[in-house]
Amino acid sequence: MLAGLAAILRRDLRLALRQTADNGMAVGFFVLTVILFPLGVGPEPAVLARVAPGILWVTALLASMLSLERLFAADYEDGSLDLMALAPLPLSLLVLTKCLAHWLLTGLPMVVLAPLLGLLLNLEPAGYGVLVLAMALGTPALALVGAIGAALTLGARRGGVLLSLLVLPLYIPVLIFGVAAVDAAIYGVGARPHLLLLGGALLAALALCPLASAAALRQALE
Amino acid sequence: MMAKFLEMGGYAVYVWPAFAVAALVMIGLLITSLRTLRAREAILKRLEAAARRADDGA
Amino acid sequence: MSQRRSGSSLHRFANPSRFLRLGRRLTPWFAVLAAAFIGAGLYVGLFVAPPDYQQGESVRIMYVHVPAAWMALFVYSCIAAASVASLVWRHPLADLIARASAPVGAGFTAVALITGSLWGQPMWGTWWVWDARLTSVLILFFLYLGHIAINNAFDDPTRGARAAAILAVVGFVNVPIIKFSVDWWHTLHQPASVFRLGGPTIDLSMLVPLFLMALGFTFYYMMLLMLRVRSEIVARKIRTVQLLQAAP
Numbered sequence: 238m239l240a241g242l243a244a245i246l247r248r249d250l251r252l253a254l255r256q257t258a259d260n261g262m263a264v265g266f267f268v269l270t271v272i273l274f275p276l277g278v279g280p281e282p283a284v285l286a287r288v289a290p291g292i293l294w295v296t297a298l299l300a301s302m303l304s305l306e307r308l309f310a311a312d313y314e315d316g317s318l319d320l321m322a323l324a325p326l327p328l329s330l331l332v333l334t335k336c337l338a339h340w341l342l343t344g345l346p347m348v349v350l351a352p353l354l355g356l357l358l359n360l361e362p363a364g365y366g367v368l369v370l371a372m373a374l375g376t377p378a379l380a381l382v383g384a385i386g387a388a389l390t391l392g393a394r395r396g397g398v399l400l401s402l403l404v405l406p407l408y409i410p411v412l413i414f415g416v417a418a419v420d421a422a423i424y425g426v427g428a429r430p431h432l433l434l435l436g437g438a439l440l441a442a443l444a445l446c447p448l449a450s451a452a453a454l455r456q457a458l459e
Numbered sequence: 460m461m462a463k464f465l466e467m468g469g470y471a472v473y474v475w476p477a478f479a480v481a482a483l484v485m486i487g488l489l490i491t492s493l494r495t496l497r498a499r500e501a502i503l504k505r506l507e508a509a510a511r512r513a514d515d516g517a
Numbered sequence: 518m519s520q521r522r523s524g525s526s527l528h529r530f531a532n533p534s535r536f537l538r539l540g541r542r543l544t545p546w547f548a549v550l551a552a553a554f555i556g557a558g559l560y561v562g563l564f565v566a567p568p569d570y571q572q573g574e575s576v577r578i579m580y581v582h583v584p585a586a587w588m589a590l591f592v593y594s595c596i597a598a599a600s601v602a603s604l605v606w607r608h609p610l611a612d613l614i615a616r617a618s619a620p621v622g623a624g625f626t627a628v629a630l631i632t633g634s635l636w637g638q639p640m641w642g643t644w645w646v647w648d649a650r651l652t653s654v655l656i657l658f659f660l661y662l663g664h665i666a667i668n669n670a671f672d673d674p675t676r677g678a679r680a681a682a683i684l685a686v687v688g689f690v691n692v693p694i695i696k697f698s699v700d701w702w703h704t705l706h707q708p709a710s711v712f713r714l715g716g717p718t719i720d721l722s723m724l725v726p727l728f729l730m731a732l733g734f735t736f737y738y739m740m741l742l743m744l745r746v747r748s749e750i751v752a753r754k755i756r757t758v759q760l761l762q763a764a765p
Contacts, residue, residue, distance in 0.1 A: 385687055389680045393670040403663040403684060406656040413652075449687050452604070456679045468574035473639050477632040481581040484624045485737060492741055496748040503751050506758045
């Protein structure tokens with residue numbers, strides 16, 4: 238079974254790397270939008286430092302949402318999803334694997350780029366470590382929760398916009414705790430409670446989201 | 460005395476719009492639900508009558 | 518039970534037809550009860566109940582704000598329960614109940630948010646604050662909108678209903694967060710003063726109109742639910758007849 242999942246993982250990664258446009262777009266959006274903010278709110282260091290955690294997280298959220306639409310859509314359209322559903326692999330594990338591939342291609346680059354962009358936004362030095370850690374915990378959770386939305390909107394009219402509407406309310410707790418963690422580190426009040434909450438959210442997402450996504454996929458394939 | 464009631468201790472500009480919004484939404488929902496129901500029942504009647512006429516003619 | 522005619526799906530509506538008959542009889546009763554309780558609640562709340570020691574007459578907004586907020590949560594719970602029934606037992610009525618309830622719940626949430634804002638300005642000096650309870654109620658509002666949107670996003674109504682059911686169950690995690698958020702995070706919004714372990718802390722003179730309004734709102738919802746589910750059943754019948762005519 239693990240061999241099957243590994244095969245799917247390799248396939249997704251290979252397909253994505255062949256068409257770097259899709260995933261590169263999400264990461265590119267992340268970088269470009271963050272750059273827009275100093276141009277918009279002004280280059281004053283104090284102002285930027287104050288809003289840097291929020292800007293980084295909101296933009297990561299939006300970028301994450303952009304690439305979700307294609308998570309299942311390509312396989313759904315060409316029939317591979319039907320085949321995968323018929324395979325002996327449990328559908329929820331399949332979802333987990335696809336989410337992992339998705340995160341490796343979009344979430345992980347954002348986690349790596351975030352501190353560099355933090356430099357551009359004059360992020361306080363105390364915040365960098367926690368930023369990376371919080372994003373490392375948060376972006377997989379975003380991918381998992383987003384998978385539910387992606388599965389629900391397969392074949393829907395205006396699927397992209399609908400996906401955003403569905404997924405944003407569920408994203409907000411991750412956003413709140415993610416920013417709170419970085420702010421806590423910057424103000425020296427200890428980020429541990431917020432990081433623990435993020436970790437808890439990730440664990441809950443790991444357990445529950447694949448099940449919900451699988452249910453949504455099965456329902457879409459009927 | 461009526462004036463004092465309407466004034467709501469100076470908070471009238473908050474209290475009455477609040478009640479008005481609640482009334483608007485609740486009555487509005489009721490009206491639209493009733494209108495949709497009537498409209499749909501009318502459509503169904505027309506369609507079923509047409510189907511019956513088609514059956515009779517066939 | 519009707520015989521199974523070829524191509525006819527009327528037998529599927531056997532239960533919903535019973536529901537229709539029941540609904541026709543109950544709806545006027547619900548309407549009367551709703552009007553009676555809301556009327557009584559308004560009378561007691563506006564004329565009998567005393568003004569608050571600190572907030573003065575602005576406390577009267579509570580008599581619409583709190584029941585609306587309760588209904589917002591209650592209706593979502595009903596939708597979540599119906600969604601579970603839809604997903605687990607595939608009960609056709611469950612889908613219709615969820616679909617019919619969502620706009621009503623969204624309406625109550627909007628009323629709660631707007632009246633809360635109108636109450637907050639004289640009380641706290643601000644129209645809005647991003648504390649835990651207000652934020653999670655706002656999230657609830659968007660969950661309702663998402664539910665309505667996805668229900669209508671597919672040509673096949675069953676597909677839309679199932680997707681909405683999954684969304685409703687997933688979003689249900691937000692409801693206990695709203696309920697307990699004011700306890701977990703000590704923020705601007707008033708902590709729980711009615712449904713709490715030690716018993717309510719509000720005075721009886723204010724509790725009575727509050728519960729009268731809450732009962733009235735509940736009967737209003739039940740009346741509206743009957744009307745709207747009837748409407749949904751008729752809509753499904755229309756679709757069936759149209760499909761039959763299209764494919765002889």
